[in-house]
Amino acid sequence: MSSETKQILTTDGIPLEVSLKKAEKKNKIKAFLLVAPLLLFLIITYVFPIGEMFSRSIDDKMITNMLPKTFKEMEKWDGQELPPEEVFTAFYYDFKVLVDKQEHGKLGQRLNKEKNGFNSITKKLFRQVKRKKIDESTSIKEQIMKVHKRWRNVEYWQAIKRTAPPYTMSKYLKGMDMYYAADGSITQVEEDRRIHRILWLRTLEIAFFVTLFCFLMGYPIAHLLATLPMKYSNLLMICVLLPFWTSLLVRTASWMILLQQQGVVNDFFVMIGLVADDSRPEMMYNKVGTYVAMTQILLPFMVLPLYSVMKTISPSLMRAGKSLGGTPFVAFWKVYFPLTIPGIGAGCLLVFILAIGYYITPALVGGASGTLISNQIAFHMKQTLDWSFASAMGLMLLSGVLVIYWIYNKLVGVDNIKLG
Amino acid sequence: MALPSYTETRYRIWHYIYIAICTFVFFFLIAPLFVIFPLSFNAEEFLVFSEGMKNLDPDAFSLRWYKDMIYGTKNPWGLAAKNSFIIAIFATIGSIILGTLAALGLSSRHMPYKGIIMATLISPMIVPLIISGVAIFFFMAKVGLAATHTGIVLAHIILGTPFVVITVTATLSGFDHSVTRAAASLGSNPVNTFMKVTLPLILPGVISGGLFAFVTSFDEVVVVLFLAGLENTTIPIQMWTGLREQLSPTILAVATCLIILSTLILISAELLRRRSERLRGINR
Numbered sequence: 101m102s103s104e105t106k107q108i109l110t111t112d113g114i115p116l117e118v119s120l121k122k123a124e125k126k127n128k129i130k131a132f133l134l135v136a137p138l139l140l141f142l143i144i145t146y147v148f149p150i151g152e153m154f155s156r157s158i159d160d161k162m163i164t165n166m167l168p169k170t171f172k173e174m175e176k177w178d179g180q181e182l183p184p185e186e187v188f189t190a191f192y193y194d195f196k197v198l199v200d201k202q203e204h205g206k207l208g209q210r211l212n213k214e215k216n217g218f219n220s221i222t223k224k225l226f227r228q229v230k231r232k233k234i235d236e237s238t239s240i241k242e243q244i245m246k247v248h249k250r251w252r253n254v255e256y257w258q259a260i261k262r263t264a265p266p267y268t269m270s271k272y273l274k275g276m277d278m279y280y281a282a283d284g285s286i287t288q289v290e291e292d293r294r295i296h297r298i299l300w301l302r303t304l305e306i307a308f309f310v311t312l313f314c315f316l317m318g319y320p321i322a323h324l325l326a327t328l329p330m331k332y333s334n335l336l337m338i339c340v341l342l343p344f345w346t347s348l349l350v351r352t353a354s355w356m357i358l359l360q361q362q363g364v365v366n367d368f369f370v371m372i373g374l375v376a377d378d379s380r381p382e383m384m385y386n387k388v389g390t391y392v393a394m395t396q397i398l399l400p401f402m403v404l405p406l407y408s409v410m411k412t413i414s415p416s417l418m419r420a421g422k423s424l425g426g427t428p429f430v431a432f433w434k435v436y437f438p439l440t441i442p443g444i445g446a447g448c449l450l451v452f453i454l455a456i457g458y459y460i461t462p463a464l465v466g467g468a469s470g471t472l473i474s475n476q477i478a479f480h481m482k483q484t485l486d487w488s489f490a491s492a493m494g495l496m497l498l499s500g501v502l503v504i505y506w507i508y509n510k511l512v513g514v515d516n517i518k519l520g
Numbered sequence: 521m522a523l524p525s526y527t528e529t530r531y532r533i534w535h536y537i538y539i540a541i542c543t544f545v546f547f548f549l550i551a552p553l554f555v556i557f558p559l560s561f562n563a564e565e566f567l568v569f570s571e572g573m574k575n576l577d578p579d580a581f582s583l584r585w586y587k588d589m590i591y592g593t594k595n596p597w598g599l600a601a602k603n604s605f606i607i608a609i610f611a612t613i614g615s616i617i618l619g620t621l622a623a624l625g626l627s628s629r630h631m632p633y634k635g636i637i638m639a640t641l642i643s644p645m646i647v648p649l650i651i652s653g654v655a656i657f658f659f660m661a662k663v664g665l666a667a668t669h670t671g672i673v674l675a676h677i678i679l680g681t682p683f684v685v686i687t688v689t690a691t692l693s694g695f696d697h698s699v700t701r702a703a704a705s706l707g708s709n710p711v712n713t714f715m716k717v718t719l720p721l722i723l724p725g726v727i728s729g730g731l732f733a734f735v736t737s738f739d740e741v742v743v744v745l746f747l748a749g750l751e752n753t754t755i756p757i758q759m760w761t762g763l764r765e766q767l768s769p770t771i772l773a774v775a776t777c778l779i780i781l782s783t784l785i786l787i788s789a790e791l792l793r794r795r796s797e798r799l800r801g802i803n804r
Contacts, residue, residue, distance in 0.1 A: 124630065127628065127630035128630045128631070128632050130625075130628070130630070131625045131626075131628035131630045131631040131632075132625060132631065132632060133625070134621045134622065134624050134625030134628075135621070135622045135625035135626060135631070135637060135641075136625075137618055137621060137622070138618040138619065138621065138622040138641060138681055138685075139622070139637060139640065139641065141618060141677070141678075142640065142641065142643075142644070142678060142681075145656065145659055145674060145675075145678055146643075146644060146652070146655065146656065146659075146678050147640070148659070149655035149656060149658050149659035150647075150651070150655040152655070152658055152659075153651075153654060153655055153658065156658070317545045317548070318545075320538060320541050320542050320545065321542050321545045321546060324538075324542045336546060338786070338790075339546045339549050339550045340549060341786055341789075341790070342550060342553065342782070342783065342786055343549050343550065343552075343553065345735060345782040345783075345785055345786045345789070346553060346778070346779055346782040347738075347739045347756070347759075347775075347778045347782065348739055348741075349739070349741060349756055349759040349760060349763065349775075350553075350556065350759075350775040350778050350779060350782075351552065351553070352763065353556065353759070353763055353767070353771060353772070353775055354552040354553060354555050354556050354775070355552060356763065356767060357555055357556070357559060357567050357767070357772075358552055358555055360567070360568075362566075362568045363568065364555060364569070367569075396548060396549060396552060399545075399548075399549060400549075428531055428534075453646055456648070457647070457648020457649065457650060457651070458648075459648070459649060459650045459742055460741060460742065460760070463764075464760075464763050464764065474648060474650040477650050477651075477654065478650055478745075481653075481654060481657075481746070487654075490654060491654065494648075494650065494651040494654050494655075495651075497648060497651065498647060498648070498651050501646065501647060501648060505639070505643070505646050508646075509635070509639055514638050514639050514642045
């Protein structure tokens with residue numbers, strides 16, 4: 101019993117360890133309860149809806165629900181030759197239900213996406229069914245096959261069979277310019293139609309170069325801000341912070357004015373004789389516009405983390421480097437630069453994350469050759485209304501961003517984001 | 521930055537190149553904003569500097585686009601400004617309340633799963649706006665809040681809270697927790713302690729986070745484009761439409777007002793930051 105007597109008790113007679121653990125737990129709950137409202141709010145309004153985008157992007161239940169009997173019969177069909185009588189009969193009865201509900205058009209459209217030519221043959225079949233031309237007492241297979249020659253083509257039945265699963269990855273494949281071929285294998289689209297791959301690469305390219313430009317321009321001024329005496333650097337800091345606080349649309353508008361053909365930049369080029377007045381270069385509605393505007397807009401996100409790191413580097417380190425015989429370049433490269441790497445990492449990752457998902461600026465100044473993947477997502481949300489494809493592309497972009505976010509979190513820590 | 525007298529010529533040259541680069545970058549950052557100013561007083565309808573403006577001819581300048589912004593028939597700026605302010609104010613209040621509470625919890629050393637929760641709370645700032653827009657649109661459409669002010673306010677609370685969380689957590693990182701214990705030992709209840717002790721100390725952080733949330737909401741266009749109906753039009757939406765269709769100088773008048781607003785906000789944010797640093801005893 102000696103061990104128990106050694107145990108320290110609180111005044112209530114409870115062992116101290118238990119009491120401390122209880123207090124600890126209470127504190128944990130208290131802290132968590134403070135975070136809970138926001139966390140819950142975000143989970144309901146934000147995290148779940150993003151998850152819902154996933155189910156929307158793979159959802160293919162519509163057709164599964166339209167042809168229940170057909171798909172049941174098709175399970176027995178090997179898919180090599182024309183399906184047996186039962187499949188045709190089941191398809192006929194499913195189709196009849198759709199005709200009654202006036203949903204045959206939707207079926208035609210959906211199947212047409214799977215294989216071209218379905219739209220017209222479902223319409224033909226619809227007319228026959230509507231006029232009650234199909235005799236249910238004899239072979240329905242023979243009668244459907246007579247409606248149009250494509251109904252005699254096994255490829256069309258294989259296409260129907262492919263739509264059976266309630267889920268499909270086809271939207272993701274489409275986002276990478278691939279599709280399911282007739283035999284179910286994954287195939288690339290023809291070379292001249294690979295538009296999405298171009299967009300992905302361009303998005304990466306623009307994000308990379310914008311990050312690079314921001315770094316090249318941000319590093320010197322962050323260094324200047326960190327080494328100047330306070331009263332000057334505070335004033336110059338305003339030059340960094342004012343654009344940061346100004347409306348994105350205002351900044352984009354000012355670039356539109358500057359870069360237009362009769363704009364100030366072109367005027368200047370003409371004035372210094374760089375270009376002739378009648379051959380002013382087009383600097384907007386192409387990549388140049390996107391690069392210039394995005395670099396200026398994202399530059400503060402590079403300068404602020406760099407500045408906060410450089411601020412902590414003691415100037416005596418450079419002096420020590422020089423006094424030990426290094427030239428200013430050597431001292432900078434061997435002493436100062438390595439110390440700023442955390443800031444470089446933070447700034448570059450932040451700018452890259454923000455650039456890769458940019459939408460407004462490319463849409464306004466980018467034209468056709470300067471648009472990014474975000475613009476394509478918006479296009480499908482608003483114009484084609486292919487929401488599942490927009491969701492799929494959004495999630496592909498998101499997964500990339502989350503990887504960089506994870507790296508950022510590991511290297512910098514989200515609580516170290518600098519906001520001026 | 522004076523150079524020491526013993527500097528060699530080549531380093532002197534380097535130094536001047538460096539200064540030139542810095543000047544260029546500062547110019548690149550700030551100059552675009554000042555183009556808008558004079559052009560918004562243009563007497564003509566084109567968005568280029570007219571000959572008269574270049575010669576500083578007083579007739580080339582006018583206030584017509586400001587008049588058009590305020591009195592113009594069938595112009596949407598009045599409604600847009602009203603909506604923008606209402607939405608931004610409510611979104612700011614919501615962000616401040618939720619964000620400050622969360623930051624208080626997150627800065628407690630007892631907080632479990634701090635890393636992952638913090639990463640989740642900050643994510644709306646990191647996730648591309650277009651994805652946030654799509655997701656929030658699906659949610660709001662499902663619960664019937666699309667094309668309502670409430671829906672947009674909720675969406676902007678989502679986007680605004682990360683800023684409040686970040687600024688308040690930063691303020692709390694230098695916070696001396698013994699003052700709250702002192703208050704408690706003197707018999708104050710937690711709510712009273714928060715109102716009388718904690719809040720006044722973290723107030724600069726709260727307000728600057730609120731300013732960020734306000735600007736985020738006031739400037740936000742991607743999510744609103746998905747959510748807003750005709751009734752909910754905001755200044756950014758009007759600017760977006762204007763910039764896409766045709767650039768009219770009225771937009772520049774609005775832009776000038778927005779630049780003035782952001783300058784005011786910047787000044788208050790800077791003053792707050794300095795006050796906060798003073799309160800926390802950080803002297804530089």
